[in-house]
Amino acid sequence: MNKPLFMHIVEVQFFSQKKDVTGRLGLSALQKCTAAIRVLAYGYALDAVDEYLRLGATTARLCVENFVEAIINLFGDEYLRRPTPADLQRLLHIGELRGFPGMIGSIDCMHWEWKNCPTAWKDQYSRGSGKPTIVLEAVASYDL
Structure with a gap:
């Protein structure tokens, strides 16, 4: 994460330094x-x-809770929105030009090793390798 982005997130109200009851900085x-x-x-x-x-x-x-809320509030309008009809038409057109008519994006799937998986769940989340993994799925357009 670059420094300007980090400092933009730090400016959220929850993260500001406050004094406690005795007047000491927290x-x-x-x-x-x-x-x-x-x-x-x-x-x-x-x-x-x-x-x-x-x-x-x-x-x-x-x-952690306030960090996640800050990310959603700061960047949700740009990155966590539904595509507009214009977005869909643009993506469909680009997909057609690339030889994939009717496709608006691509699905990517990867298995990430779950290092801190609870012992009781290890067998449930292991697939052949003996190590627990979580499947991360993402749909993205060509420009993301």
Whole structure:
């Protein structure tokens, strides 16, 4: 993630540094965002960021929830919207030019290894390799 994008997310109200009851400054916005990104990107348990970033599991959970909400609020209109009729016509036309008439995008599917899969679920999510995986499916147009 580039720095300007990260700083744009950090500016969300929840992440601002606040004073506690005694007047001491609490966690910085960078600590809160870094905790959320580490939990989401590396699959850390919520209490694993305690030692590195000095915040508890409950605060880490709030950071993750607010980080996800911030991403949806900041970028949802552009990236999480339904295609308009003009979008569909454009994509259908491009698909036809590329030799795939009637196709608006392509489906991609990949198996990601689930490092922190609960032991009780390991057999249910393993397929041949013995390692639990999660299937990630995405539909994208040619320009994404």
